[in-house]
Amino acid sequence: MIKKLLFLLLAFSVLSCGSSKKTASKRTVKTKTTKTRASKKRTFSKSNAIIETALAYKGTRYKYGGTTRKGMDCSGLMYTAFRAHQVELPRVSYEQAKRGKKISKSSVKKGDLLFFQTNKNRKRINHVGLVVEVKKGVIQFIHSTTSRGVLVSSLDERYWKNAFTEARRVL
Secondary structure (H helix, E strand, C coil): CHHHHHHHHHHHHHHHHHHCCCCCCCCCCCCCCCHHHHHHHHHHHHHHHHHHHHHCCCCCCECCCCEECCEECHHHHHHHHHHCCCCCCCCCHHHHCCCCEEECHHHCCCCCEEEECCCCCCCCCCEEEEEEEEECCEEEEEEEECCCEEEEEECCCHHHHHHEEEEEECC
16 A cells, blocks of 8 residues: 555655646747847957856956966956857956047947056056946946955946946947
8 A cells, every 4th residue: 555655755745846837939029120230239249248248257257367267366257157159358458448439438339448557657448347337327337356356336436437448339
């Protein structure tokens, strides 16, 4: 009797696992496509993917020259996030600042790069961040700092506002 009860219990549990499967349906949306619209959509998607990759490193400690979860510097974060999506960037921030198109701060969008000069004694870009959100004129960017590692900051913060030098659109 106990064997039959265990058998029924086992059979029920096996059958119930299979019945809870959710089926995914693919929905195709037809839209009017032109070459420019398609490329904007691709760029937007790639920007979002790069941002998601960068955000996955949030909380990673700072390490000069680092490009892994064990440690990451600011340009290493950009290098790694962009490379994961087949966009090649130089390894250092002042070289990254030569890529793409220079844009005004007022036209910054998600996926753009922000460059900073945090050492006023050296007249060279030495810090970079990736725009993750622009809401009501407030620009949020992800970067890696020596004191707090990978985090999201606002360009409205006095330190970053004063150190900001330029923005560039790579995608």
